[in-house]
Amino acid sequence: xxxxEVKHHIKTYVLVFVALAFLTVVxxxxxxxxxxxxxxxxLALIVASIKGSLVACYFMHLIDEKVTIxxxxxxxxxxxxxxxxxxxxxxxxxxxx
Amino acid sequence: xxxxxxxxxxxTKYVFSTDHKxxxxxxxxxxxxxLLFGFVLMMIMRYQLAYPESPIPFVGGLIGEGGILPSEMYxxxxxxxxxxxxxxxxxxxAFGAFGNYFVPLQIGAxxxxxxxxxxxxxxxxFLGSVIMGIGFFVPGGAANSGWTSYPPLADIATTxxxxxxxxxxxxxxxxxxxxxxxxxxVIQLRTEGMTWMKLPIFVxxxxxxxxxxxxxxxxxxAAGVLQLMDRLAGTSFFMxxxxxxxxxxxxxxxxxxxxxxxxxxxxxxxxxxxxLILPAFGIVTEVIANxxxxxxxxxxxxxxxxxxxxxxxxxxxxxxxYLTGMxxxxxAFFQTTTMIISIPSVVxxxxxxxxxxxxxxxxxxxxxxxxxxxxxFGIGGLTxxxxxxxxxxxxxxxxxxxIGHFHYIVAPGTIFALFAGIYYxxxxxxxxxxxxxxGKLHFFFSFIFMNGVFMPMFIQGLAGVSRRLxxxxxxxAHAADVLYLxxxxxxxxxxLGLSQLFFIIxxxxxxxxxxxxxxxxxxxTTLDWTDTTSPPLGHGNxxxxxxxxxxxxxxxxxxxxxxxTPQSKKG
Amino acid sequence: MDIxxxxxxxxxxxxxxxxxxVWLFLASEVMLFGGLFSAYVFLRTGVDSWPVGADILNVPLxxxxxxxxxxxxxxxxMSWASLKLNDFKKxxxxxxxxxxxxxLFLVVKYFEYTAKFDHHLFPSTNxxxxxxxxxxxxxxxxxxxxxxVIYYYWRKxxxxxxxxxxxxxxxxxxxxxxxxxxEGIKGYETTNGLISIVLLLVxxxxxxxxxxxxxxxxLILGTFFVGAxxxxxxxxxxxxxxxxxxxxxxxDSFIFKSNTTYExxxxxxxxxxxxxxxxxxxxxxxxxxxxxxxxxx
Ligand code: HEM
Ligand SMILES: [Cu+2]
Numbered sequence: 001x002x003x004x005e006v007k008h009h010i011k012t013y014v015l016v017f018v019a020l021a022f023l024t025v026v027x028x029x030x031x032x033x034x035x036x037x038x039x040x041x042x043l044a045l046i047v048a049s050i051k052g053s054l055v056a057c058y059f060m061h062l063i064d065e066k067v068t069i070x071x072x073x074x075x076x077x078x079x080x081x082x083x084x085x086x087x088x089x090x091x092x093x094x095x096x097x
Numbered sequence: 098x099x100x101x102x103x104x105x106x107x108x109t110k111y112v113f114s115t116d117h118k119x120x121x122x123x124x125x126x127x128x129x130x131x132l133l134f135g136f137v138l139m140m141i142m143r144y145q146l147a148y149p150e151s152p153i154p155f156v157g158g159l160i161g162e163g164g165i166l167p168s169e170m171y172x173x174x175x176x177x178x179x180x181x182x183x184x185x186x187x188x189x190x191a192f193g194a195f196g197n198y199f200v201p202l203q204i205g206a207x208x209x210x211x212x213x214x215x216x217x218x219x220x221x222x223f224l225g226s227v228i229m230g231i232g233f234f235v236p237g238g239a240a241n242s243g244w245t246s247y248p249p250l251a252d253i254a255t256t257x258x259x260x261x262x263x264x265x266x267x268x269x270x271x272x273x274x275x276x277x278x279x280x281x282x283v284i285q286l287r288t289e290g291m292t293w294m295k296l297p298i299f300v301x302x303x304x305x306x307x308x309x310x311x312x313x314x315x316x317x318x319a320a321g322v323l324q325l326m327d328r329l330a331g332t333s334f335f336m337x338x339x340x341x342x343x344x345x346x347x348x349x350x351x352x353x354x355x356x357x358x359x360x361x362x363x364x365x366x367x368x369x370x371x372x373l374i375l376p377a378f379g380i381v382t383e384v385i386a387n388x389x390x391x392x393x394x395x396x397x398x399x400x401x402x403x404x405x406x407x408x409x410x411x412x413x414x415x416x417x418x419y420l421t422g423m424x425x426x427x428x429a430f431f432q433t434t435t436m437i438i439s440i441p442s443v444v445x446x447x448x449x450x451x452x453x454x455x456x457x458x459x460x461x462x463x464x465x466x467x468x469x470x471x472x473x474f475g476i477g478g479l480t481x482x483x484x485x486x487x488x489x490x491x492x493x494x495x496x497x498x499x500i501g502h503f504h505y506i507v508a509p510g511t512i513f514a515l516f517a518g519i520y521y522x523x524x525x526x527x528x529x530x531x532x533x534x535x536g537k538l539h540f541f542f543s544f545i546f547m548n549g550v551f552m553p554m555f556i557q558g559l560a561g562v563s564r565r566l567x568x569x570x571x572x573x574a575h576a577a578d579v580l581y582l583x584x585x586x587x588x589x590x591x592x593l594g595l596s597q598l599f600f601i602i603x604x605x606x607x608x609x610x611x612x613x614x615x616x617x618x619x620x621x622t623t624l625d626w627t628d629t630t631s632p633p634l635g636h637g638n639x640x641x642x643x644x645x646x647x648x649x650x651x652x653x654x655x656x657x658x659x660x661x662t663p664q665s666k667k668g
Numbered sequence: 669m670d671i672x673x674x675x676x677x678x679x680x681x682x683x684x685x686x687x688x689x690v691w692l693f694l695a696s697e698v699m700l701f702g703g704l705f706s707a708y709v710f711l712r713t714g715v716d717s718w719p720v721g722a723d724i725l726n727v728p729l730x731x732x733x734x735x736x737x738x739x740x741x742x743x744x745x746m747s748w749a750s751l752k753l754n755d756f757k758k759x760x761x762x763x764x765x766x767x768x769x770x771x772l773f774l775v776v777k778y779f780e781y782t783a784k785f786d787h788h789l790f791p792s793t794n795x796x797x798x799x800x801x802x803x804x805x806x807x808x809x810x811x812x813x814x815x816x817v818i819y820y821y822w823r824k825x826x827x828x829x830x831x832x833x834x835x836x837x838x839x840x841x842x843x844x845x846x847x848x849x850x851e852g853i854k855g856y857e858t859t860n861g862l863i864s865i866v867l868l869l870v871x872x873x874x875x876x877x878x879x880x881x882x883x884x885x886x887l888i889l890g891t892f893f894v895g896a897x898x899x900x901x902x903x904x905x906x907x908x909x910x911x912x913x914x915x916x917x918x919x920d921s922f923i924f925k926s927n928t929t930y931e932x933x934x935x936x937x938x939x940x941x942x943x944x945x946x947x948x949x950x951x952x953x954x955x956x957x958x959x960x961x962x963x964x965x
Contacts, residue, residue: 006752011747017742024734031722031964032954044960051956059745059949066682068284069691076695077311079411080702087360087710089430090415090423208671210685278693285673285685315696326802331792334707334799350794357710361703468958 003090017060101211114468115212116636120219121198122526126410128189132512133597135181138174139601140594145171147587151336168567172241173257175565179244180261183373184255184268185226187511192272192310193377195518196279198526202625203297205288205645205665207637210281218274224285225267232260241563245366248335248358252327253342262325262605269318276307278315283307288624290645294400295664297623297649298393301400303380305407306372313368320361327353356421363414371410373507374474375403377514378445381467385449386515387621388464389456390660392650397617402441402448404480409438420489420494435485446471462536463527466517469544477505480555495565498558501551509547516540516600521619528612528631535603542596553582620661624648627663675936690943694950701954706808708799708961719796721963722846724789726780730963733776735956740769741952744818744945752940756930759941763822765949770815776809800962807958810951817944821937826928834888837917838868841891869889892918 001009027047035043057063062073100301137156141642144153145166157164172666201209209215232239237255240246251258283304287296296304326332331349335358338351386393393399415431417421449471458464480502481491493499516539523531560579562570569583570576617626628643643665651662672678673685681688712718721727747762784790784797791801822835842865871887892914930937 001752003753006749010746010749013742013745017738019737020741021735024731024738027960027964028727028731031960037965045963048957048960052953055741055949055953055956057730059741059952060946068681068683068688072691072695075308075408076312076698080698082411083316083364083699083702083705084709086412086415086427087357087706088713089427090356090360090418090421091710091713093838169746209687210671212671214689269820273693273696277689277696280692281685281689284681284688285678285683286671311692311696312699313797315700316703316706319700323704323707326798330798330801331790332798333792334711350792352711352715352795354711354714357707357714360710361707364703366701402759412940564843620763 011078012058016054019054023047113216115208115216117197117201117209117212117215118526118633118638119225120197120215121194123219124189124193124197124222125195126341127223128186128194132186135178136594136597137187138181140173140590141166142178143587143590145567147584149571150567158307166567169241171567172236172565173233173238173244174245176240176246176261177229180229180240180493182507183244183369184265185222185229186368187373187507187515188272189222190515191511192279192303192306192372193275194513195299195376195380195522196275196306199522199625200279201282201286202629202633202638203300203623204283204286204291205624205628205639205643206282206286206643207639209278210285211278214274215278216371218271218278221267221271221274225264225271228260228264228267232257232264235260245362245586246324246358247325247362248327248355249337249340251324251358253347254337259325259328262321262328265321266325269321270316272310272314276310276389279303279307280311288642288645292645293382294397295648297379298382298396298403299379299401301403302382303374305403306375309368309372309375309407309410313365316361317365320358323361324358324494336665340497359418359421360414363417364411367414367417368407368410370503370506371406373511375406375657377470377474377511378403378449379519380514380521381449382472383520383621383623384463384467385452386650386652387521387619388459388461388467389453390459391452391456391654392648392652393448394451394454395444396648396650398444399448402444406438406441406445409434409441413438413485416485416490419490424568432486436482439478439482439485446475446478446633461520462531462533462540463517463521465537465540466513466520469540470513470517473505473509473513473547476512477502477507478503493558494563495563496558497554497562497564500564500622501554501558504551504554508551509544513543513547516543522625523607523617524613525625525629525631527608528614529610530605530613530618531607532603535599535606536638539596539599539603542599543593546589546596550586550593553579553586557582620659621663622647622651622663623665628665675933677937684939686939686943687946688792691945694946697785697950697954701803701806704799704803705957705961708803711795711799715795719794721796721800721965724797725800725816725963726783729776729780730959733773734771736769737921737955740766741949743769744948748938748941748945750935751934754934760822760824763818763941765777767815767822770811770818773811774808774815777804803958803962807951807954810954814944814948814951818948820924821927821941821944823920823924824928826929833916834885834921835872837888837913837920838871838891840913841868841888841917864891884920888914888917888921929938 027044030043030047031040062069112119114123139154141160144151150165152164153160153166161167161170173615197209197215201207229239235256235620238257240251240254240257240261242251242254242258245263246258274621283296283300300633321335324331327334327336332347333351333353335355336347336349336351336353337355340347340349340351382393382399413431413434415427416435419428419431453468480498484493484499484502520531523529555572557576557579560575562573562576562579570580616629616631618631619626621627624643626644628641630640634640645664646667647662647664649664651664653660654662671684671685675684677684677778743762743765747759747766750756750758750762783800789797791798865888867890872888894909927937929940
């Protein structure tokens with residue numbers, strides 16, 4: 001990485017920081033709106049996901065990584081999703097599905 | 098390239114070593130000791146099952162009043178037998194010992210990617226295993242809620258359970274460090290020319306195993322933390338409301354779910370069963386290719402099957418939970434995935450069987466064990482199918498049939514494969530040969546008695562005898578017809594124990610023997626045999642780091658002078 | 669013989685070992701927290717009523733904490749970028765800021781926890797609090813781990829830094845002693861307490877003098893032993909704090925050596941910081957999800 005590139009990166013970091021701070025305020029603000037559970041959860045998760053992706057993409061440089069790491073993370077995300085949602089399926093009984 | 102020869106003290110050389118070979122041997126010895134210990138626990142249990150409530154010979158004095166095994170202690174022994182065999186015995190031996198020692202050698206690496214982490218992982222395992230052992234000495238004895246530690250029972254069990262949880266957390270952390278190391282090593286340290294499709298199957302199996310451990314173990318760690326909180330901080334993650342224990346309603350907050358534990362546990366424990374079997378596939382493949390003197394049939398289909406198996410093993414776990422009242426749709430999902438996962442297992446077994454076809458087979462000890470593995474794994478796998486279908490499982494769940502099923506895979510299956518590995522690589526690790534006669538006796542007796550122990554379990558299970566019964570089913574009318582089998586199984590178990598003397602004596606004699614000086618006594622093709630001395634050089638493994646040109650199993654290549662072509666041979 | 673690719677990238681994967689290693693580790697961490705999040709969802713959907721986090725927990729404090737962590741994440745990445753620009757001074761500044769922010773996070777967390785305990789809200793009170801304490805507790809452990817690691821790479825001392833650190837420890841010691849005053853120093857421990865204070869004051873003063881600078885650590889050791897003698901009749905939390913700080917201070921001044929990787933191999937050092945950064949951003953990322961899930965929903 002050349003010094004110019006690094007300096008360019010630093011600019012991005014500052015921008016990302018501003019975005020993160022702003023989004024934090026946004027989530028808190030939304031929570032004061034007293035929405036019902038479903039939209040509140042959806043909104044909060046959307047905002048958190050945006051923040052999370054910003055951190056992952058820019059601070060952790062995932063936006064420009066090597067395939068090995070992408071594959072590893074892809075497998076991880078897949079298993080994570082299974083772990084999060086499949087157990088819930090066993091709570092449903094057949095009339096609900 | 099130079100090799101370090103500086104003097105090291107005994108401690109840095111053999112105890113706090115960062116050399117993957119020493120660490121592999123440390124893993125190997127520790128886990129063999131635990132395997133033996135776990136086996137002894139089981140032999141004690143088998144006495145109680147064969148002759149309920151009669152004094153146990155030899156160890157009776159240690160056990161209780163009049164040498165009779167109390168029922169609480171039976172539960173402890175059962176739980177600890179399972180835990181020890183799986184987490185302290187087979188996995189550390191298959192993954193920790195064999196993986197550590199041979200993965201770097203087979204891919205042409207001078208060590209693991211993170212040698213210090215490697216040592217840390219062994220010492221974590223050691224500490225975890227000591228903690229597990231301490232469990233036996235706390236009030237109420239060792240953990241007694243089964244190796245599965247189902248709450249709410251485990252939440253309210255005696256102190257041993259807390260110790261068990263601490264031990265598990267250590268063991269899990271150790272496995273995580275180990276798996277990171279293997280993965281990084283295989284990805285980063287393959288030598289020049291060692292492309293993915295030139296990796297020996299053994300390396301592939303270790304690689305996939307490491308992935309399973311990496312992704313499946315952490316949820317159990319989370320679950321372990323939650324159960325610790327339940328036990329120590331009084332939370333009710335796994336405790337439903339209004340639980341009544343010994344006639345009194347518990348005062349905890351309630352609202353938790355025992356099923357949550359089962360999900361998190363089996364999310365690990367199903368992939369874990371593939372952790373138990375994959376390294377076995379790897380070893381057997383190496384041994385079979387070497388002793389049939391011909392290439393493995395369908396290298397690529399083996400690799401793809403194993404990768405597929407790895408992925409699928411994450412989505413079948415609820416087949417252990419059919420009787421928990423889940424809905425039919427999700428039940429159908431898990432039945433389907435379970436049937437699908439048996440396909441790659443069949444592919445693997447078929448490929449290995451076909452590999453025998455037309456080979457000029459050398460029936461040496463490792464090969465006998467590898468050949469013994471095949472039908473045993475076949476029986477274990479086929480008996481899994483009825484369990485995977487909810488309708489049949491309603492009858493079979495929690496009976497001796499299940500015990501028979503998985504023991505066929507793990508005991509005459511994986512353990513045989515591990516013995517094959519020990520006999521096969523013993524010359525590599527020591528530079529000496531094992532005694533063939535003793536080895537063959539070891540195999541034949543083990544083979545007979547293994548089946549003597551586990552085959553009757555299917556019969557008992559089909560008759561409906563539950564597992565985890567202290568008296569072996571005496572009080573049940575439906576068990577009456579098959580009760581005589583208890584004695585058959587127990588006697589077989591003790592004889593199986595005696596047969597292991599052949600192994601122990603063989604090891605002792607062989608270790609005392611002379612070095613043969615041959616580097617490659619089996620005429621094998623992989624780098625561990627062809628490019629290192631036996632035993633390999635202390636630090637750095639290779640005189641000169643090899644470059645790879647050939648596939649892993651180029652035996653009897655038409656037109657070549659010798660019947661094996663080393664991977665590092667040009668052209 | 670050295671293991672290949674510890675510093676340089678392997679050509680075909682484009683990675684050095686440590687970076688791959690830390691990503692694998694993070695993958696397992698994803699599954700660890702995944703297990704807990706999954707437990708949270710499972711428990712919550714399994715019951716009819718579940719408290720709203722904001723009614724029980726302190727949202728403003730948590731927002732502040734979120735800001736601390738986000739900021740520390742930026743300073744962390746900046747410290748790495750400074751190394752890339754070969755500016756070691758800036759690195760120390762930014763890494764130091766990261767440490768400070770991380771410690772502030774812990775301080776806030778401490779007040780949050782104790783406030784809960786004061787209101788008799790414990791993990792056992794209900795499953796919401798249970799999972800709250802478990803998840804945040806595990807996260808706090810990750811923060812503490814991060815602090816140790818960052819500190820390890822940050823602590824490269826010339827004498828002035830050494831003095832600064834020793835002074836900070838002296839000051840913390842003094843705080844620990846004074847907060848303990850009522851519980852024991854006044855009674856049995858008067859002599860020990862007084863001697864400790866005198867030693868510490870001497871330490872504070874002498875560390876300013878050029879010729880004594882390097883000796884300060886012995887005074888700290890002395891303080892610790894004098895204080896530790898109180899162990900037989902004294903058991904307040906503050907006392908344990910004192911012992912804990914003491915051990916840290918001693919370990920820091922006597923056992924650990926300054927990390928010299930930067931001098932011998934700056935690229936290696938930069939890689940290490942990149943790895944630490946990845947871990948630290950992950951800790952931040954977990955909090956980004958914990959915050960709405962526990963506090964807001
Ligand atoms: C070939 C395909 C396989 C199928 C379809 C299968 C199916 C099953 C099913 C459905 C159960 C649950 C039975 C019950 O509790 O009612 C079970 C139990 C078990 N299986 Fe398998 N299995 C297979 C292969 C394996 C392999 C390769 C292993 C590896 C060692 C294994 C180890 C176990 C263990 C340890 C248990 C018992 C766990 C316990 O309840 O303590 N199975 N199997
Ligand atoms: Cu299973």
